[in-house]
Amino acid sequence: MALGLYNKKRNFSKTPEPKGKVSHQQKNLYIIQKHAASHLHYDFRLELNGVLLSWAVPKGPSLDPKVKRLAMHVEDHPVEYGSFEGIIPKGEYGGGTVMLWDKGKWYPEDKDPVKAYHEGHLHFRLKGKKLNGRFNLIRMKKGDDKSWFLIKSNDDYAKPIDEYDITEEEPNSVKTKQTMDEIAENYKAIWDKAGLKKAPAKKKRLAAKTSQRRKQSS
Numbered sequence: 109m110a111l112g113l114y115n116k117k118r119n120f121s122k123t124p125e126p127k128g129k130v131s132h133q134q135k136n137l138y139i140i141q142k143h144a145a146s147h148l149h150y151d152f153r154l155e156l157n158g159v160l161l162s163w164a165v166p167k168g169p170s171l172d173p174k175v176k177r178l179a180m181h182v183e184d185h186p187v188e189y190g191s192f193e194g195i196i197p198k199g200e201y202g203g204g205t206v207m208l209w210d211k212g213k214w215y216p217e218d219k220d221p222v223k224a225y226h227e228g229h230l231h232f233r234l235k236g237k238k239l240n241g242r243f244n245l246i247r248m249k250k251g252d253d254k255s256w257f258l259i260k261s262n263d264d265y266a267k268p269i270d271e272y273d274i275t276e277e278e279p280n281s282v283k284t285k286q287t288m289d290e291i292a293e294n295y296k297a298i299w300d301k302a303g304l305k306k307a308p309a310k311k312k313r314l315a316a317k318t319s320q321r322r323k324q325s326s
C-alpha cells in the first residue's frame with residue numbers, strides 16, 4: 109500500500125487531482141466515483157492503512173447477489189481523492205469527468221482485513237448513501253492480482269437486478285446531485301475563468317512568441 113504508482117501516472121501541473129500523500133487518519137472511508145474516461149466505469153475505493161484501495165468496476169455495483177461484477181484492481185489512491193469531483197483534462201491519465209457517486213463507511217468482516225486483502229477475499233459491510241449491507245471483493249485466481257469480482261451478499265439490502273438496477277435508478281452525484289453532463293459543464297466554466305488569471309500560461313505564450321520572432325528574424 110503506497111502511492112508511488114499513483115503519483116507517477118499523473119502530471120499535477122495539469123490535473124486538479126490531489127497529489128498523493130499517505131494519510132494518518134483511519135475513518136474507514138468507502139467511496140465510489142463514476143468516471144467517464146475512455147470507457148465509463150465506477151471506481152470502488154476502501155480506505156485501508158492510509159490509502160484508498162481501488163478497483164475499476166466497468167458495470168458498476170449491483171444489489172443482486174447472483175450478479176458478479178468484474179472489478180479491475182488499480183493503483184492505490186490518496187485518501188483526499190475521496191472527495192474529488194470534477195474533470196481531468198483530456199490527454200491526461202484518466203482524462204474525463206469524475207462524479208462522486210456514493211460515499212460512506214466500510215466495516216471489515218474479516219478478522220484481519222490486511223491479510224484478507226492480500227489473500228484475495230475481502231468481506232465487509234457498507235454504510236453509504238446508496239449502497240448498504242454486506243459485499244465481497246474476491247480475487248478471481250491466485251497469481252492474477254488484476255481481476256476481482258464485486259458481489260453483494262444476500263441480506264435485507266439485496267434486490268434482484270431485473271427489479272432494481274441501482275446504477276440506473278441513482279445516476280447522479282451524491283455530493284451535488286449533478287449529472288455527468290452538468291459536472292463536465294460546470295467545472296469547465298470554473299477552469300476557463302481561473303485560466304485567465306494564470307500567470308505561468310501567459311509567460312509561456314510570451315516566450316513562445318519571442319522565440320518565434322527570433323526564428324523569423326534569423
Ligand code: MN
Binds near residue numbers: 143145151202
Ligand atoms: Mn477511473
